[in-house]
Amino acid sequence: MALEESSVLEAELARQSDPGRPEASGGQKRKQRKAPRDPPSERRLVEEAQEDPLRRQAEIEGLTAAGHQALVRGHKKEALSSFRKAFALSSETPRHGTQRVCAFNLGAAYVEAGRPEKGLALLLKAQPEEEGEAAGECLGDLFFNIGVAHEGLGDFGQALEAFRKAQGHYCAVQTESEAGTRMRMGDCYLGMGDPWRASQCFLEAGRSYAGAGRLELAATALSEATRLMLRSQEHEDGEVVKVLNECRELCEQIPDRALLGKLYNDIGLSFSELKIFSLAAESFAKALSFCKMEDGEEDRPTDEDAAAAAILQNLGATHNALGSFSTAVGFHQRAASLHSGLGNRRAQGQCFGNLAYALSQMGDHEAAVENYLHALQAFKDSGDLRGQWQSCEGLAGLRFHLGDPEKAVASYKEALMLISKCQDAPETAAQERIVNKLAEALQSKLSVSSRVLQGSGILTSRPARHFPMSQTFAASSLHRKKETFPPAACHASLPDNGATGCRPWRRRLMRWPHGAMGHFNGGEMWLLRPLA
Template identity: 40%
Template sequence: MASSPVPGSVRGQSRTQLLSPQTEIQSLLKAGIKLFRDNEDLRALAAFKKAFLLSSRLPEPPHTQATCLFNLGAAYIATGKPKKGLKCTRKAKKMGAAVEKDGDFSFNIAAAYDNLREYAKAAEFYGKAVHEYEAGETPNAADALVKLAYCLASTGDSASAAGSFRLAGWAYREAQQPEDAAMAMREAANYFLRSPKYHPEDVLEALQVCSQLCMGITNLELLGKLHNHLGLHYAELKHFGQAEMHFAEALKLCSGENFTLRKGAVLLQNLGAIYNARGEPQQALKYHSQAADSYGALGERASQAQCLYNLASAHSQLGNVHRAQLYYQQALKAFVEAGDSYGEAQGCEGLGTAHLFMGHPDQATQYYKQALALFEKSKEAPDVPRERILEKLADIANYREAVPGRSSHTGGIADSGADLEEQRTEDNYMLAVGRPDLF
């Protein structure tokens, strides 16, 4: 939330108000700050509002009033009233409100623009806050860098967002906040990967630093989440050894209080997918089977479909064509029930390849055409599956022309094994990429 660091901006006012003779205002400010720290934002707002009303009646210079107005602005931002908060904060600055940290004004103005979804303006002021915080205020600068990064990401500048997250990670590390540092580095890797022209070494550096920081984290739930995310990112880079290591570490944490069936299912699915990708299908089978059973128990049909597809792919790699056909059929049925047209297309393609390998070109053609139609309808389908299926349909047509009168059920096409291998290399595993938040 954009307003989460605001209490830090408000916190410095208690020292100023200790010098004030107006005991009631001082008491209200202290109470408001405590309520803010306890996440009682609405009650804090009421306290600051009362303090401001009292201060506006004072005959002396407006310093006290400016301080109350600054805190009131912070409270408005925190309670979802950024326009009022922005107005109060700007007015407080003009009136000469004193704050303990120079970057607080810029941070609060940025937070207001952030809540208004004016991300370019918010980024400008978060950047100012980063430069205004002094050397001894590293955690505050790191908070501003994180906020800056998310605003940059919202403007579509993934590369700059990644750089800001990386700087935040180093700052948190310097401030000896390993949890925040690890999360910032994980986000740096994530946004480097989203950048159109990322450098693999930047991603790997962020992932390696995050991995090192994990050794100092005692929050097991967070640690499991980080290991899962690290595994996903290493898998994206096709560094399957590191991906396997992190998924396995996360799975070890799925015990006792940290265990949920869903967490275990996600990790089992990911480990199985990694073994598929590494060409170790025998190892993958048990993970896919357990993951499919777990998702079935949870009633998550779409996720179960992905695991059944993975199971079919593993059997394909082992040459168990009939078993592969069975699981592709089950996956297709589950994808249809879940309303996943892209998954349905993949299931049809898998069945087409299985039938082709068994020497059933008519059935293969039927499934390939069905897959092609589904891919054409799917907005998320890239061009590669379409091109691949069209090539396979052309191969079947060419074979029939070369061998006229060939029965559909009496033997295979000579290069069908190559077709099956091509499918494995193009799309042979389905990670739980879409659900990292579930862990």
């Protein structure tokens, strides 16, 4: 019995010591599953590489190449894994240059992955201890990435210092890299609230790119430069027009249709701010021609409809400014239809407001009232208080013009109530304007009531008197409104032509393809800028 137990125990110990050994049971052998092999760890790689320096160097080069390929494919986690293993191997090599290169690659990958703090620590380790050690290394790229890391941490001053160092290393050999560095410096100045210096950086970058034959990058940089020049309000209009013309000349040589659509849309926005509406309309028309829409299918929602809706909306607003209302109506309707398909109620409300103003100027006041009501409902659906009170003001003006002071009074009161809820951006001037209009509407209402009481109780018809507009739409006196980035706005006013008593409807033009949908004011045309 003891021998049997001993044999069993020995068999069990043998099975535990050799898991791969088959176990007999009932004359049959059981197959054992092999445990999956774990991928080599960083420690194991180091131990294996210590045995052979050549193998270690080959491993580092292979991992570095794999990391770069992963970054190109957009696989940031995979890239970080490869660079970490290469950095661990480099710690065992006596070659300091290899260690710095691996630290640089890993640090740059961390910055690319959105972890600038960790990346910065590694990038600082990659700096050569002595100037002589830098021979053969691209210090421009090192300082550029250090600058990007500081920028990501919000340290714009230190980022600028690093970019300047990178620029010093680039200027002698790499014009394109120098231009790219200037653009990042522009971003830093913009983060510091200095659009003038930012515009200069983008302007220099654009001209450097143009000199290097990189037309797409040159046009993009010049377009951004004009936007910032307008924002800073420290440049003469002639200077801005000169840069815009440079950008237009570059666009004629660019084959990328998608980029051209964006560039021409941005050029049109800048011309709008300069009150050059004819060139703005021309630019928007060119932008629309680069949209991928099939003939007769503009109203069917597609992937390109966001861009098309923005341009159509801009075209409509620009033709309103030019007084081409019959042309503008078609653009407003198409833009509203596209926004409806996209589910963008706020932008759709703006299109209805633009359409209402155009119709009122054409004398179709009933249709204008209907579109103001559509705009009001769209703004209620999207929770836009400012759009709501502007719709009410437009409705009140039309109703007063149509001889219904009672409804005009109700709409003005509703507009004042909605303005009082706009605590974030007080509308003192608009409030005073509406109060004055309300007072006149009340006076007219009392006058009508008095005539009814004095007569037989039947209100006789009388010609509708148009309501005097305090601020009307025009292309003649445009000035930019100061407000926070990214939106930039401009106002316009035109002497009353007596066509209607409603407030003119101006809407914010849209940046490509999605911008912060802007409000519109009775005398404002808003430009939509792209979000960062």
